[in-house]
Amino acid sequence: MYDELTAVDIQKMQEEIDHRILVLRPQYIREVQEARAFGDLSENFEYKEAKRQKNHNDSRIRYLQRMIKTARVVPVGHEGKGVGLFDHVTLYLPGDDETLQVQLVTTLRVNAGAGYISRESPLGRAIFGRRAGETVQVQVNAEVSYPAEIRAVERGEDDPSLPISQY
Incomplete structure (x- = not known):
């Protein structure tokens, strides 16, 4: 691993x-x-x-x-037009009628409370590589899933000021 x-x-x-x-x-x-x-x-x-x-x-x-x-x-550059590492993504969650701002980061810089989510998280896996306008199904576990609409994707860069996670 x-x-x-x-x-x-x-x-x-x-x-x-x-x-x-x-x-x-x-x-x-x-x-x-x-x-x-x-x-x-x-x-x-x-x-x-x-x-x-x-x-x-x-x-x-x-x-x-x-x-x-x-x-x-892993390289930071973008290979396509979909959501990539360090991109800022605006999501709409129809089940909660809520808009959410997240940034896709590496596992070392995760801080879900501040909107930094890992590419390996259920939400990160669902939106990675997808484009604005798409609706994805976020599979939390075998029983729980929810839809999320990607409203906007703003290209981001690796920000060295983001701290690494402590334990």
Whole structure:
């Protein structure tokens, strides 16, 4: 299994890895050593918290390194007239009588609350490659689906200012 990411995604992940290794890791190691000096480790909250932060940082580094290693770099350019990566899409949901603005992004920059949806999400899969004026059926799961009309598609570009997702 691989994630489809852009060159900007890879660069942003590498920058975070570098920051975590060069800045945060030494800081967390220092905090663990200082907390250990307080004595009895079985009741030392500062020590346990420092270890937890250090382990979380190390886990995030491994996660990002694995993402980079297994990623498939995808081009950002548009191959057709349909909805592509980083395009802004205006949708009409007839069931809710609601208009929705979304932007198709890579899995690393998803923020559904802000309107950034993944190409791999049910809505993203339904609209990817489609054109304005088409009505698509969004299949959420085996029992649930809903129609969505693509009202407008505005070409977008990879925006390096979009943050990558944290966990």
